[in-house]
Amino acid sequence: MEQDQLISKKELLARYGISYGSLYRWKRKGLIPDEWFIRKATVTGQETFFPEELICERMERILATKEDTLLDELAAALSGEEQNNKMIVIETAYGQHTYKISDIRRITVISGEEKKDLTNEMLEIMKEEKS
Numbered sequence: 001m002e003q004d005q006l007i008s009k010k011e012l013l014a015r016y017g018i019s020y021g022s023l024y025r026w027k028r029k030g031l032i033p034d035e036w037f038i039r040k041a042t043v044t045g046q047e048t049f050f051p052e053e054l055i056c057e058r059m060e061r062i063l064a065t066k067e068d069t070l071l072d073e074l075a076a077a078l079s080g081e082e083q084n085n086k087m088i089v090i091e092t093a094y095g096q097h098t099y100k101i102s103d104i105r106r107i108t109v110i111s112g113e114e115k116k117d118l119t120n121e122m123l124e125i126m127k128e129e130k131s
Helices: 009-016 020-028 052-065 071-083 119-130
Strands: 006-008 038-042 045-051 087-092 095-100 108-111 114-117
Touching (some): 009 020, 009 045, 009 052, 045 052
Antiparallel strands (some): 006 045, 038 045
């Protein structure tokens, strides 16, 4: 099963040339959702990782707009966008998980060697709901 690529906090800070303090200030201001901070045990202890595609898109947006826009204004804009997003809830024997529809990149059903991409079908169902 395909899993989202993760990027470590250390790699993220180095890639974008930002400080630990900036990253956590942006988190406190609501620019980076708390659920994107994924804590995992590693051989060196516990480390923080992020969904690479989501965090990189967000980093680039923050860095591109921070000179022209106050962080509080950007946080309000991002919050407004997120409040308008629909959610999908997936319930399994292992628990329930909620995802923003806008965060979903692909929905695939795997049966043995066969894979079926359901992304377009799900988008069509959602369009019908709006009508």
